[in-house]
Amino acid sequence: MHMFRLKTALLLVALGTAATANAAVNLHAEAGEKFTNLSASFGANDPGLTFNGNWGHSDDDGDVAGLGMGFNLPLGPVLFTVGGKALYLNPKDGDEGYAVAVGGGAQVPLGDFVTVFGDYYYSPDSLSSGVEDYKEANAGVRLHVIKSMNIEAGYRYIDMEGKNGHRDNTLADGAYAGFNFTF
DSSP states (O other), rough: OOHHHHHHHHHHHHHHHHHTTOOOEEEEEEESSSEEEEEEEHHHHHEEEEEEEEEEETTTTEEEEEEEEEEEEEEEEEEEEEEEEEEEEESSSSEEEEEEEEEEEEEEOOOOSEEEEEEEEOOOGEEESSEEEEEEEEEEEEEEEEEEEEEEHHHHEEEEEOOOTTOEEEEEEEEEEEEEEEE
16 A cells, blocks of 8 residues: 555646656746735746746735645646645734645636736635635736747735734735746
């Protein structure tokens, strides 16, 4: 039985490695009126496993940092992602805590130079600590300037609903401009 578990674990590692062997690294930065968000991802635009990390900051409402993992599934021209994130939450008004959010998104190319995208992640009270719930949504348009650089414009919403009498902390709720480097 022990040997079966070891072989299964090695097979899963090999399949995961093979699925991301040719995946690109993407560095992303964006800024809105009252927030910034920095992220790095591995395999975000390719079929198979994808990994990411991000840090979001608002002077008025605090910080959030997370590590995520998902699976990208192409269906026709659309690339769907299903996954989850483990998040560290540091609201300006409230207790530090964590959240495990689940969600997904989609990317739809509109020709060779434009892509529309969106995603949503949610963590209920039962999967979070220090907040009632966590919500994150993002939608936008990406323009491919050159193969390794994109610029984008979109709308981002990140909210940590207050708990135990603390107010809600909305890190992002507005338009942003950003850029991506892929290598």
